[in-house]
Amino acid sequence: MLNLLRKPAVTSSDLARGLTELGLDGTQHVMIHASLKSFGTFEGGARGAVDSLLGRTATLIAPAFTYSTLMTRPTSLSSARFHRDMRVSRDIGRVPQEMVERAEALRSTHPTLSFIALGEQAAAITAAQSLDSPYRPVGALYDLDGYALLMGVDHGSNTSIHYGEHLAGMPLLTRYVHTPHGVLPSAFPNCSADFENLAPELEGHHREIRIGSSVVRLYRVRELVDATVRYLTQTPEGLLCGYRGCRCQDVRQMVRQHGLEPRRHVGL
C-alpha cells in the first residue's frame, strides 16, 4: 500500500524532456544551480542529471565553490589549499561535484569561487575569472547570451545576480586565499540570502516548468544581470540581508559611506 502512495522517481529522460520544453536544444550555454532532493527521487542521481543536462546544452557550467579555503585575514594558516579535484562545498551540491569528477571538465583556479565547465565554451568561460573579478565567468555568459537554470532552488543560489551587483558597483569585502604565488587578497561579496527580493523585477522574464516535485526555472543571464543593475541603482541596499551577524552589514556600511561605484562590463 505504501508503495502505491510513493511518488514515482524522476528519470533522466523526464529531465531531458523538461529541458526541451524550456527551449534548451543543445545550442545554449547554461549555468546550473541544482537541488537533487527537490525532484523527490532522481533515478541515476547526479550522474544521470549531468548526462541529461549535457545532452541539452552546448556548454554546461556550475559554481564549484570551496569555502574551506577562504581566510578573513592574510595570516590564517588553517585554511585548506585548493586543487583541481578538491570537493565542492556541500551547500553547492552533488551536481557540480559530479561535473568535477569528470576528467574532461575544466575548473577555474580561484581557490574559493571556482567554476566547473564542460563543452564548447568551457575554456573561454573559466579563463575569464580573476581574483579581482571572481564572477566574470558570468560576464562571459552574458556575452554568449547564456542562461541560468534554477533546478529546485531559488535566487539565493543564483550566482549571476552577484555579477549584476558587481556591475552596479556594490562594494566588495576583502578576503584572502592561498595561491601558488602566496597568500593574496580576493574580492568577496555580500551573501545571497535575500536575493529573492529581486523576483518581482524578473516577473514574466523566465520560463518555468515542474519536473516531478521540482520547480525548474530558466532565465537569460542578460535579463538577470540587467534587472539586478536596475534594481540596485534604485535600491542600493535591496539585496543585503538583515541578519546582524552577517557580512552584509559591513557591505551596508560601505554603501552608506561611499554609495555605489558602477564597474565596467568585461566579459569574454
Ligand SMILES: CC(C)(COP(=O)(O)OP(=O)(O)OC[C@H]1O[C@@H](n2cnc3c(N)ncnc32)[C@H](O)[C@@H]1OP(=O)(O)O)[C@@H](O)C(=O)NCCC(=O)NCCS
Ligand atoms: C544547498 C543545495 C545543494 C541543497 O540541495 P540538496 O538537494 O539537498 O543537495 P544535492 O543537490 O547536493 O543532493 C544531495 C542530496 O539529495 C538527496 N539525494 C541523494 N541521492 C538522490 C537522488 N538520487 N534523488 C534525489 N535526492 C537524492 C540526499 O538527501 C542528498 O543529501 P545527503 O548527501 O546529505 O544525503 C541546493 O539547495 C542548492 O542551493 N544548490 C545550488 C547551489 C549553488 O549553485 N549556489 C550558488 C551560490 S551563489
Ligand SMILES: [Zn+2]
Ligand atoms: Zn547576508
